[in-house]
Amino acid sequence: MDANPWLDEAEQRAWRELAAVFLRLPGALETQLQRDAGLSHFEYWVMALLSEADGRARRLRDLADQANCSLSRLSHVVTRLERRGWVQRHPDPDDARSTRAVLTDAGYGKVVESAPGHVAAVRALVFADLDERDVAALERVCGIIAARLDRSSDG
Amino acid sequence: MDANPWLDEAEQRAWRELAAVFLRLPGALETQLQRDAGLSHFEYWVMALLSEADGRARRLRDLADQANCSLSRLSHVVTRLERRGWVQRHPDPDDARSTRAVLTDAGYGKVVESAPGHVAAVRALVFADLDERDVAALERVCGIIAARLDRSSDG
DNA sequence: ATACCTTAGTTGAAGCTTCAACTATACGTG
């Protein structure tokens, strides 16, 4: 990183496009999931992560890291999902401070039922016009940025 | 787009990285601007767009399109910015339905004062580890996705 | 063992976004 604090032209163009994506993509995904499944994107994301976890369960701390969110946000969401019968809280036998979120059968069913529509939306909105090289570039560049974001949050 | 509704492995990897970025980048930018300038990222974004506009003014409809947001969201934000003395509403002489948001001198000052810190954060979080080719790829791929999002919202 | 620091999680309040309902004005068509 050089001393100049400003963005050059190429960076400005890239930044505008990136900002357009992250200002609108969440809304677009939200709309589809809300309409077709009555879920927020984040609720879906949390349940999808749980559905892939060992025993469909995970400590809230680990789940929050995986979902890129604060513990507080996750706790509120789990409360809502619990009310709807899709998740339960269980004490963690290994650490009494910790809580494990467990996906119920109903919750798993909900994920399975919502997934195709959601994945189709992701395909239609994100991948429809990308070729193999684009996908590879997207993974690489976002991976670099995500790693950076990682380091900035603990360092 | 082929008939298979699922994502292939490369797409899944790219999707996870992209999701990590758009789940965390807004929060990271928010934190910096809130701490250093007392602004939300979106408030900054709106004022920055106004600062570049002809006469530092724009119809709410046009500004909403530029900022990738709903008219309702923008209207609420403009109300808050108005309360703080950074923006004013004026009737549009050409269309009586329309309202023009105008950046005040205080608002312009606020943007000028907040910009360096914000741009530095964008550089540090997004561009620090990207080379020229990465930046070009980011612009290209995000441009394609943004165009897609465009078409999906009106079509 | 005690004192101190760190980590896990919860909770309520405040603030922002979304949604739906509403007003007002412009535009198009017969």
Added chain:
DNA sequence: CACGTATAGTTGAAGCTTCAACTAAGGTAT
């Protein structure tokens, strides 16, 4: 010109996220 419809914007309520304060438990050094 009148009618129906589309567009611009506002507003209040409901819902979600963030923030700060708090409880509880683990770790560590003395």
